[in-house]
Amino acid sequence: MAFTGVVRAQDTDPENTLILELKDGPVVIKMLPDVAPKHVAQIKKLVRQKFYDGIVFHRVISGFMAQTGDPTGTGMGGSELPDIPAEFSNVRFERGTVGMARSSKPDSANSQFFIMFAPGSFLNGKYTVWGEVVAGMESVDKIERGEPPANPDKIISMRVQADLK
Structure with missing residues (x-):
């Protein structure tokens, strides 16, 4: 089944749904294993290790996205797991899309991800989409801005x- 970009929270599968706790409330992310199975598997493995708990949003750009997933908080770190090969698709980067961050090398994604504040067509087909916010985007909108933010928001739990x- 192809992802259409239209999802209702009640349509989510608990095994492929993340609950991201932020200071302003929970965010529900529907993961897309049919679009990016290797990325979803790595994210779930890290979530189950509680890897993301306490990690800051180190790069938050108004009108673009909020990025997290680096335990060093610098944008240069990742997990001890191997990097993941790119799983580019035709799923578009829209408001609420969750994509995997990487270096200039397409197969360098590891643990960092970002949530889009607005559409970003320039990312389409160049970054892996692995999820979609289906509830709680208002909490994402309240994440402190900056590169890095002066007082960065943290993931309370995922x-x-x-x-x-």
């Missing part, structure tokens, strides 16, 4: 919905 009791 969990796979199926693991929540």
Whole structure:
């Protein structure tokens, strides 16, 4: 089944849904294993290791995106897991799209990801889309801006919905 970009929170599969806790409230992310299976698998593995808990949003640009997932907070770090080969698709970068950050090398994605504040057609087909915010975008909109922000917001916790009791 191809992703159409239209998702309702009640349509999500708990095994492929993330709950991202931010200071301003929860964000529900529907992961897209049919679009980017290797990226979704790596994100889920890291989430289940509680890798993302406490990590800052180190690059937040108004009208563009909020980036996180680097334990060093500099934009240069990643996890101890291997980098992931690119899984480019025809899914467009729209408001709420979750994409994987990488270096100039297409196969260098590891743990960093970003959430789009607005459409970014210049990223289409050049970065891997692995998720879509289906609820809580108003909390994403309140993330402190900056490169890096003076007082960066942190991920309080990130969990796979199926693991929540």
